[in-house]
Amino acid sequence: xxxxxxxxRAAQKPRVDIAAWFARYGTIFxxxxxxxxxxxxxxxxxxxxxxxxxxxxxxxxxxxxxxxLTVCLVMGLFDLSIAAMATxxxxxxxxxxxxxxxxxxxxxxxxxxxxxxxxxxxxNGLIVSYLGISAFIATLATGSIITGAMLGISNSKTIITGIxxxxxxxxxxxxxxxSNPILIMLTIGIALWLLLEHTQPGRHLYAIGGSAEASRLSxxxxxxxxxxxxxxCAVCAGLGGLMAASVLGAGRPQGVGDGYLLNxxxxxxxxxxxxxxxxFHIIGTFIGVMLIGVINNGLxxxxxxxxxxxxVQGVLLIIALFSAGILAMRRR
Amino acid sequence: MSSxxxxxxxxxxxxxxxxxxxxxxxxxxxxxxxxxxxTRALDGVxxxxxxxxxxxxxxxxxxxxxxxxxxxxxxSRPTAGSILVDGRMVTFNSPQEARALGIAVVxxxxxxxPQLSVRENLALADSLPRRGGIFVDWNAMEHxxxxxxxxxxxxxxxxxxxxKLRPDESAMVAIAxxxxxxxxxxxxxxxxxxxxxxxxxxxxxxxxRLASEGHSFLYVSHRLTEVFDIADRVTVxxxxxxxxxxxxxxxxxxxxxxxxxxxAKAWVDEINDADVVMGEVVLAAEGVAGGRVKDMSFAxxxxxxxxxxxxxxxxxxxxxxxxxxxFPMTRGSLTLNGKQVVFHDTRDAKExxxxxxxxxxxxxxxxxxxxxxxxxxxxxxxxxxxDPVLRFIHRGRERAEGMDVAIRLAxxxxxxxxxxxxxxxxxxxxxxxxxxxxxxxxxxxxNSPTAAVDIGAKAEIYNxxxxxxxxxxxxxxxxxxxxxxxxxxxRVLVFSxxxxxxxxxxxxxxETNIMHLAxxxxxxx
Numbered sequence: 001x002x003x004x005x006x007x008x009r010a011a012q013k014p015r016v017d018i019a020a021w022f023a024r025y026g027t028i029f030x031x032x033x034x035x036x037x038x039x040x041x042x043x044x045x046x047x048x049x050x051x052x053x054x055x056x057x058x059x060x061x062x063x064x065x066x067x068x069l070t071v072c073l074v075m076g077l078f079d080l081s082i083a084a085m086a087t088x089x090x091x092x093x094x095x096x097x098x099x100x101x102x103x104x105x106x107x108x109x110x111x112x113x114x115x116x117x118x119x120x121x122x123x124n125g126l127i128v129s130y131l132g133i134s135a136f137i138a139t140l141a142t143g144s145i146i147t148g149a150m151l152g153i154s155n156s157k158t159i160i161t162g163i164x165x166x167x168x169x170x171x172x173x174x175x176x177x178x179s180n181p182i183l184i185m186l187t188i189g190i191a192l193w194l195l196l197e198h199t200q201p202g203r204h205l206y207a208i209g210g211s212a213e214a215s216r217l218s219x220x221x222x223x224x225x226x227x228x229x230x231x232x233c234a235v236c237a238g239l240g241g242l243m244a245a246s247v248l249g250a251g252r253p254q255g256v257g258d259g260y261l262l263n264x265x266x267x268x269x270x271x272x273x274x275x276x277x278x279x280f281h282i283i284g285t286f287i288g289v290m291l292i293g294v295i296n297n298g299l300x301x302x303x304x305x306x307x308x309x310x311x312v313q314g315v316l317l318i319i320a321l322f323s324a325g326i327l328a329m330r331r332r
Numbered sequence: 333m334s335s336x337x338x339x340x341x342x343x344x345x346x347x348x349x350x351x352x353x354x355x356x357x358x359x360x361x362x363x364x365x366x367x368x369x370x371t372r373a374l375d376g377v378x379x380x381x382x383x384x385x386x387x388x389x390x391x392x393x394x395x396x397x398x399x400x401x402x403x404x405x406x407x408s409r410p411t412a413g414s415i416l417v418d419g420r421m422v423t424f425n426s427p428q429e430a431r432a433l434g435i436a437v438v439x440x441x442x443x444x445x446p447q448l449s450v451r452e453n454l455a456l457a458d459s460l461p462r463r464g465g466i467f468v469d470w471n472a473m474e475h476x477x478x479x480x481x482x483x484x485x486x487x488x489x490x491x492x493x494x495x496k497l498r499p500d501e502s503a504m505v506a507i508a509x510x511x512x513x514x515x516x517x518x519x520x521x522x523x524x525x526x527x528x529x530x531x532x533x534x535x536x537x538x539x540x541r542l543a544s545e546g547h548s549f550l551y552v553s554h555r556l557t558e559v560f561d562i563a564d565r566v567t568v569x570x571x572x573x574x575x576x577x578x579x580x581x582x583x584x585x586x587x588x589x590x591x592x593x594x595x596a597k598a599w600v601d602e603i604n605d606a607d608v609v610m611g612e613v614v615l616a617a618e619g620v621a622g623g624r625v626k627d628m629s630f631a632x633x634x635x636x637x638x639x640x641x642x643x644x645x646x647x648x649x650x651x652x653x654x655x656x657x658x659f660p661m662t663r664g665s666l667t668l669n670g671k672q673v674v675f676h677d678t679r680d681a682k683e684x685x686x687x688x689x690x691x692x693x694x695x696x697x698x699x700x701x702x703x704x705x706x707x708x709x710x711x712x713x714x715x716x717x718x719d720p721v722l723r724f725i726h727r728g729r730e731r732a733e734g735m736d737v738a739i740r741l742a743x744x745x746x747x748x749x750x751x752x753x754x755x756x757x758x759x760x761x762x763x764x765x766x767x768x769x770x771x772x773x774x775x776x777x778x779n780s781p782t783a784a785v786d787i788g789a790k791a792e793i794y795n796x797x798x799x800x801x802x803x804x805x806x807x808x809x810x811x812x813x814x815x816x817x818x819x820x821x822x823r824v825l826v827f828s829x830x831x832x833x834x835x836x837x838x839x840x841x842x843e844t845n846i847m848h849l850a851x852x853x854x855x856x857x
Contacts, residue, residue, distance in 0.1 A: 200713050200723040207710055210699035217656070217696060218711035218767075219682030278701055 027274035027284075027320055031291050038298035045301055053178065059293035060181035061086075061240045061247075065260050066267040066285050067185070068193050068236020073268055073280045074196060075229045076209045077135035080236035081124060081143035082264060086257030088120075088146050089113050089238030091154065094251025098162040106166040113242055114235050119253030120146065121234025121321070125227030135226070161248060171246030181243050188236060193282040195232075205229060209280075266317045267292055273320040291316065356383045357419070358548050359404070359435070359517050364413035366399050366572075373399040374660055375572040376413065381517060386539060386549045388563035390556075390592055392786040396572040397552055401519055404550075405437045406430030417517075422788075435521040436510035442502050444509070446495035446663030451477035453494055454509050480508040485538055500531030504538055511547070518542075519550045524558055528644055537560050556585060557815060593788045610635040612669075614806045615686075615775050617655070624650040626830030628664070634774070637797060637807040639817045641846045642827030648810045649691065651827070652777045655808070656681045656688040668775075682711060687768035690781040691756070697764045703749045705734040708767045737766035741796065758789020765796055776800055777805045782816065794820055814843050814850070826850050 022029075039047035065082055072079045093113040096104050104112075120142060127138045173180045196202035208213045208222055216222045241256050270291060271284025295316070296309050359381040360512075366374040373398045381387050391397045405417060406424030414421050417433045424430045427437075445454045454477045455461070461472035477490035486504045494502060503523050510518045524532045539549060539562065553559055559566060566583055568575040568591040575591040587754040611634035615696045620628045624647040632638045642648035655659060657675035666673050668684055675681045681688070690696035699707050709716070709730045716730045717723045734748050745755055752760060761781060766775065778797065782790040797820055801807045809820050816823050823837040825848035834849040836842075 024757060172792055194722075194724075198724050198727070200717050200725055203706075203713055203725060206702070207699055207706075210702050211695075211697075213696045213700055214677055214689075214710065217658075217682075220678045220711075221679060 017115075022331075023157050023273065024275060027270055027287055027291060030316070031287060031294060034291070034294050034298060038294070042298075042301050046298060051297070051301075053182065055293045055297045056182045056185070057179045058297060059289050060179070060185040061243050061294065062245065062260055062263050062267065063185040063286065063289040064181075064188050065240040065257075066264040066271075066289050067189050067282060068233040068240075069264050070268050070271070070280050070282055070285045071192055071196065071205065071236075072135070072229050072233040073272075075205045075225060076210050076212075077128060077226060077229060079124070079135060079139045079230060079233045080261070081120070081139035081146065082152070082233065082240075083118050083257030083261040084143040084146035085120065085234050086241030086244065086260060087150055087252065087254060089117055089241035090245030091159070091241075091251045091253050092116055092151055092245075093100050093167070093242050094159045094163050094245050095153065097164055097167055098159050098251075101162065101164070106164060106170075110170075110242060117234040117238030118231045121127035121231035122227040124234065125225075125230040128230070129223040129226040135230070139230075146215075146316070150253045156253060157252035160251065165250070168246055168249050169298045171243045171248075182248070184239070184243065188239070188319070189282055189286055192232070192236075196282060201225070201228065206279075207307050250289065263292055263313075266313060270317060270320040288320075340836050345843075357381065358383050358417070359550075360416040360419075361400070361404065362414045362416070363434045364400065364403060364415070365411045366396075366403060366408070367411040374403070374410070374413075376383075377569065377572070377574050379567055379574070379577075381550060383548055383549050384517075384543050384546050385564045386543050386551055386562055388551045388553065388559045388566045389569065390553070390559065390566060390567035390588065392592060392788065395569040395592075397569055398521075399572075400569065401437065401521060401550075401552065404430070405435055405519060423587055431515070434514055434516035435519070436513055436515035436517070437521065438503070438506045438510055438523060438645050440522045440525055442506035442523075447493065449491050449493055450481070450488060450497070450505055451490035454480055454490070454504060454512055456509070458513070461566075470610060476512075480512045481505075483511060484508045485541065498531060499527045500535045503527065503535050507538070507542070507656075511542070513546070517548045517550065519552070521552045522554065523551075524553060524555060532558060539726065555813065556588065559588075560585070560737065570594055584720065588786060593786075609802075611804065613667075614669055615655075615808075616667040618665050618667070620651075620654065620661060620666065621830075622654045622661040622663070623647075624660050624830050625827075628654075628825075628832055630825055630832070632775075632806045632808060633802050634804045634806050635801050636823065637801045637809055637821045639821030639824035639841075640808060640810040640827060641814060641824050641850060642811060643850050646827040647830040648825075648827040649779055649812075652688060652779045652810055653690075656686060657775055658688075676739060682771075685772070685774040686777065687773035687775065688773060688777045689761075689764055689768065689779060689781050691783060693760060693764065693784070698752055698760060700753055702752055704738065704743065704752055704755070704763055705731055705748045706744050707752045707763050708734045708737050709769060710767055711771050712767070733770055737770050738763070741766045741769075742792075756786070756789065758785040758792065761785055761789070763801070765793070769800065774805050776805055778807060778809045780811045780813075781809075782811070814846055817846055818842055826843050 035047075045051060065086065069079060069082060093109045094169050096109040096112060097106065097112065102286070124135070124139055124142055127133050127142070128135045131138075162165060169180070171181055175183060196205065204215065204220050205225055207220060207227055212222055240260065245251050246257050267288035268280060268285050270288030271286070272280045274284045274287050275281070276284065292313060299309050299312065300306070351518040357380045359379075361377060361379040364374050364377045375401060377396065380401070389397055389400070399408070403410045406427040406429050409424070415424070416422065417435070422433060443516050445456070451473050455473050461469040461476070463469045474490055481488065481490065484504050484507055486501065486508065488497065488501055494505065497505065500620065507518060524535065528537065543549060551559070551563060560583070563580065565577055565579050566588060567577045568588060570592065578587070613631045614634050618629050624645065626647065628647070628651055630638065640648040653659060655666070657678050657680060666675070671682060675684065678688075694700070699710060712733070713725060713730070716726045718726050731748060737743075738745065738748060743755070743759050743762050743766065745759065752763065755763065765781070781797070782793050785793065797807060797809065809817075811817065818841050821841065823835065824841050824846055825832045826834045826836065826846055828850055836845050836849070
């Protein structure tokens with residue numbers, strides 16, 4: 001017995017090093033490596049506070065959506081409706097403001113838009129929990145329904161005129177030099193980090209994602225959590241779209257969220273490969289979001305054509321998932 | 333090629349090998365060493381398999397059985413030592429090369445494709461018969477399949493899908509497949525784990541016949557009773573070394589178990605009724621039915637360990653799930669502490685102080701990739717909640733309780749934050765039991781709690797079950813291994829076809845009596 005124990009310990013020591021270190025810290029390492037490379041290459045513009053805030057501002061919508069998506073993926077649910085949900089968030093808010101300028105103020109419009117997203121998120125969750133349809137397919141379907149509904153309501157027309165300045169201020173204003181979108185992203189991030197790491201519902205979400213059956217046999221009301229997770233995800237997506245509409249100063253009934261869908265998944269999965277390989281978590285997602293932001297910003301500052309951003313992101317995603325996979329395999 | 337020394341007089345490995353009439357050695361392993369970084373999985377292992385013999389290979393998990401099999405079948409290369417087939421030294425670079433020399437492995441799940449037919453599965457090992465080099469020649473495939481099935485004595489339609497076969501038939505198809513590739517030595521890795529007793533004896537019948545025709549079997553199993561039934565010789569490994577080889581005449585249950593675990597620590601005495609203090613009836617079932625359970629009545633007292641025995645499918649295991657409301661009760665009533673109760677779902681059962689330890693640890697109880705702490709606190713998180721609205725968890729208290737459980741149950745781990753996957757099966761199971769001890773459950777439903785744990789850890793778990801009962805909880809226990817009931821339970825209810833057909837306790841609670849009742853042997857004891 002003692003022999004095999006000490007042998008196991010001896011086996012762990014030298015081996016863990018490089019591959020495990022890479023799996024755990026590889027993404028953070030690449031983030032810092034990129035920061036250093038870009039800082040040296042364009043020392044005049046890249047390594048400035050302004051540019052850092054600029055990067056964070058650029059990723060704030062993506063970050064908000066990715067944080068929400070993290071909550072769903074912790075439970076093992078793929079939410080593909082976030083693209084349509086983002087469109088809905090922005091369009092519903094601007095639609096209400098323009099249609100009822102006298103009776104509905106900005107806070108109410110925002111509230112109704114997010115509540116609509118929440119309700120659809122709950123419906124997503126109910127479909128998954130009680131109809132037993134996989135989230136992947138269910139949200140593909142509800143996403144299509146939302147897209148159709150938005151096109152129908154809008155007659156495919158973008159809302160440009162009549163959006164009040166208070167609404168534009170959401171995305172374009174700032175507090176003490178930090179733009180509102182950054183503050184919104186960070187607030188959502190901190191709130192969801194607290195939820196997932198330090199509250200009972202969060203721990204239950206992780207437990208269900210780990211083993212739904214073990215959770216059920218431990219007395220956890222498993223079916224109640226899909227509506228919760230998907231509502232949170234939907235609200236974050238709707239909020240992201242609302243920020244986009246505010247920044248843009250327009251309520252587009254179509255395609256607002258499409259550009260964010262893949263990037264949000266990429267950020268969350270890159271995040272699952274860092275610090276806690278194989279697990280989705282908010283800090284990881286933040287690293288993933290920042291990595292995407294730094295790559296896009298750095299490459300464009302260096303004058304690299306835009307198409308390279310897509311290619312570099314794709315390569316990075318594969319490397320991140322591969323390195324996380326190495327450790328997951330090792331654990332077995 | 334050092335074939336000369338192997339073909340000559342067999343060197344003395346131990347007494348068993350020099351028995352008179354020692355026949356031809358088809359496979360010999362000499363001084364096999366396999367090193368992984370920092371550990372020696374095999375440390376100079378010798379093994380000889382004779383033509384036509386059924387040779388059992390025993391040992392705890394981690395003793396080196398799988399490493400040995402992997403080396404012999406070409407799946408991995410040994411660090412040192414030699415493998416001789418028919419007296420000739422060989423080096424395998426792949427399982428294909430081993431198969432070409434007549435060594436085939438039948439894995440636990442039979443490496444068959446369930447969605448394909450028997451004839452397709454039998455053709456998988458070789459290139460498919462073709463017509464004109466392109467189209468599959470189904471007739472030739474069928475013909476070949478029939479020939480192989482005839483050889484193993486299995487009468488089934490080759491067109492039938494493998495998923496529709498009985499487990500023993502699947503096992504025989506897997507063996508037919510091995511023989512189809514001209515295997516002389518067939519390695520069976522726990523082939524009976526999915527089989528019913530009747531199916532096991534059919535399989536053994538076929539194995540004996542094939543052995544008498546000159547095929548040799550290397551048979552790996554955890555079920556000692558079966559090993560004693562089928563094996564001509566037994567080799568035991570421990571910590572990567574060979575402890576010994578015994579012929580059928582020379583082996584006894586006690587020697588083999590001691591060889592497996594090393595020393596006398598694992599020989600658990602049958603439970604002694606004298607030191608039991610039983611209290612009030614805590615759980616009573618009256619005419620309960622649901623799922624496979626057709627009629628169940630019992631009353632279990634605090635401090636009592638009540639066994640629910642029966643063959644697979646008899647309803648004994650399902651009774652556990654039924655009591656925990658994993659599926660609905662269609663008839664009958666449950667009384668908990670004198671009050672009638674109805675559980676709508678597993679939550680109700682858990683809240684009522686019932687704990688279920690299900691059979692499949694990996695699918696039903698562990699949180700893979702999570703820490704030991706998270707695995708222990710899973711059903712108990714609400715106790716660490718600090719406020720009623722946001723429901724924040726007090727991690728310090730959660731951790732302290734996890735540590736407390738780990739120390740009390742002597743869970744071996746590098747830290748409470750270590751991944752549960754890094755623990756051995758026995759320690760994982762202790763964490764699961766600890767989870768429910770911490771929850772303060774008063775009724776424990778244990779379904780095969782020692783499944784896939786080492787013999788040494790089994791003894792610890794038996795003791796733990798006794799401690800749980802001694803602390804005033806009521807325990808319901810079931811297992812697929814009948815030999816466990818006399819060791820664990822004060823009293824055993826025997827199920828057959830969904831009904832309780834008998835009850836044995838005290839001196840009468842023997843394996844034989846339980847089996848007699850379980851197979852429908854009529855009279856109660």
